[in-house]
């Protein structure tokens with residue numbers, strides 16, 4: 001009879017299998033490659049090829065052991081001295097609490113650096129910053145791993161584009177633009193994994209959620225159940241580029257599929273998506289890189305998707321499609337049955353385990369105590385450098401949206417400032433979701449108090465819905481005593497988070513009432529809008545509000561960053577990474593409409609800056625400075641280019657990666673304040689299939705500290721892919737037509753025109769799904785069979801089947 005072991009029992013097993021074990025932690029330490037049972041196995045031979053090493057290990061497992069190694073709670077193989085291993089580790093914006101990551105209550109490893117949420121770091125438009133952040137995260141992750149407090153793979157980044165302003169997890173992403181996401185994620189993976197293709201991978205990053213996942217719970221549509229309908233054109237143009245960047249261009253170690261189904265097929269059971277697109281079309285290797293399910297999404301293939309009639313059928317469908325690891329227990333429970341029924345074979349199981357263990361080999365897991373990164377300790381965590389980068393990341397991501405000249409604020413000992421609002425004394429709010437324990441949390445109030453000014457503080461109106469006003473009096477008292485009023489408020493993760501989409505993008509609760517009354521004092525008033533975007537129209541229309549800043553979730557030093565910007569210690573240069581829509585947008589289009597272009601039949605006004613046909617409150621890319629800039633583009637090499645010549649001169653395997661032109665942009669600071677400047681390059685033109693995007697971001701570069709009166713040069717590298725558009729079936733095509741390159745936004749600072757001549761050329765032929773596209777009409781967004789068995793949800797079991805030997 002097969003024995004059932006509880007996870008607790010499995011965790012205890014670690015003590016008997018591992019050379020180094022860490023009592024009370026989720027990880028089992030490293031295998032003993034010197035004296036342990038594996039010491040003569042090739043997996044312990046550092047000079048052997050990583051794949052051969054992993055293959056030797058996998059061939060030492062029995063079938064029962066193999067099947068039991070397919071869940072995130074890996075029990076290891078005690079008889080071989082293979083320790084338990086927890087694959088589920090998180091590090092969205094710093095090493096984060098998760099099943100595989102544990103923080104100590106006191107002493108060493110009680111904290112890790114907590115950077116801003118990606119939505120704030122996205123606003124920095126600074127890829128070098130992102131690599132620097134990721135290098136710190138991976139260093140700290142390694143230090144945690146060395147002490148049994150984290151694994152070696154991390155389920156980050158979340159790079160689903162922030163398509164709809166209601167999405168509760170938009171804060172986890174760098175924004176709405178697919179080119180921006182692709183560039184950002186490349187920089188991030190470089191820092192997390194320790195290079196393009198390092199001999200020893202620092203940590204394995206995981207691009208999630210592949211693909212088309214961006215609804216939590218909206219109008220009864222749950223993420224576990226949704227069957228999103230996306231055309232091939234929209235997939236290639238918008239939903240997939242960031243994932244292509246991960247797989248094809250950044251060599252990321254792992255992917256995660258989604259809870260939802262895409263065009264009728266749950267993504268974790270979709271061989272077209274996981275094999276034809278990911279592995280074959282994007283050249284993601286078969287032996288080294290693995291796909292994990294989302295947590296319990298294998299179970300969702302059975303229910304509520306009803307994609308398989310049996311539980312073992314659901315598990316087999318996922319494994320056979322290319323989902324190598326189950327975050328959950330469905331594989332461990334049901335693959336034995338699937339195996340005995342012949343639904344899966346050993347070759348497929350071996351392939352998945354080979355991918356998983358090659359990834360551990362690549363991180364030096366079997367290389368002993370002298371391996372690279374093993375010397376990292378708690379002294380490498382939260383270093384002065386890490387603290388500085390966390391502050392810089394927050395400063396770079398803050399966006400100035402309105403300023404009548406009040407900012408930067410001069411602060412002296414006699415300045416009287418009221419710091420009011422639900423975010424005035426924000427601590428935990430600043431780090432959003434997927435957090436660890438930060439070394440400190442410096443609130444706006446803390447930062448204001450450090451400035452030497454006289455500070456009067458009051459909490460806010462209870463911004464997320466408190467209907468009472470009996471605690472409002474301190475707001476008026478503080479405002480009356482002060483000369484300047486700062487209101488810090490907005491959203492927090494009590495209303496936007498995983499499992500929770502928003503219904504409104506209005507300011508929440510009674511905040512507008514409170515802000516309006518504060519502004520009516522007639523004193524200079526500044527609003528810091530935190531959390532994700534809200535319709536700020538009322539604040540723009542109120543002439544008593546002098547300045548408005550957006551800060552998102554700015555991390556452990558967010559308050560200091562905000563105050564540094566307000567006082568001009570640091571000049572603002574962040575740009576909105578998403579469109580700020582008017583509040584009626586959410587009534588104009590259901591969240592479940594995945595289409596991007598305006599549509600007269602459905603009434604959709606379109607999505608993102610590329611297609612929205614209404615008037616945005618603030619455009620994607622908007623951001624003010626404390627100075628003025630001009631930007632002049634150097635002439636292109638030609639005014640007309642022949643498509644045939646461009647493509648025949650291109651020797652890349654993937655033609656869209658071929659260089660087109662490097663455009664120099666001379667940026668001149670015409671004011672007196674030293675400031676960063678984000679150079680955004682957009683391409684526009686009426687070519688390819690209509691309706692055309694209004695413009696598309698094709699390159700960006702953040703220039704640093706340009707002194708007043710000085711100039712700096714940005715280089716915008718354009719590729720053939722920058723010029724291409726996507727046809728109706730997803731092919732990437734270069735079309736003849738008139739093109740315009742624009743710098744900056746609102747208003748464009750400069751424009752260069754050029755022409756492409758000749759016949760269209762396909763740069764990338766898209767692999768069609770077997771069905772040839774969506775089978776469900778766009779009006780029927782969701783799978784009809786939801787809950788038809790009446791069994792959903794099934795509680796996840798905490799027991800793991802240990803098959804017989």
Ligand SMILES: O=[N+]([O-])c1ccc(O[C@@H]2O[C@@H](CO)[C@H](O)[C@H]2O)cc1
Pocket residue numbers: 090155208294295498
């Ligand atoms: O059961 N839980 O505690 C639990 C917690 C988080 C959770 O979310 C999923 O797990 C994350 C794994 O990285 C994915 O990004 C997210 O979709 C799914 C399940």
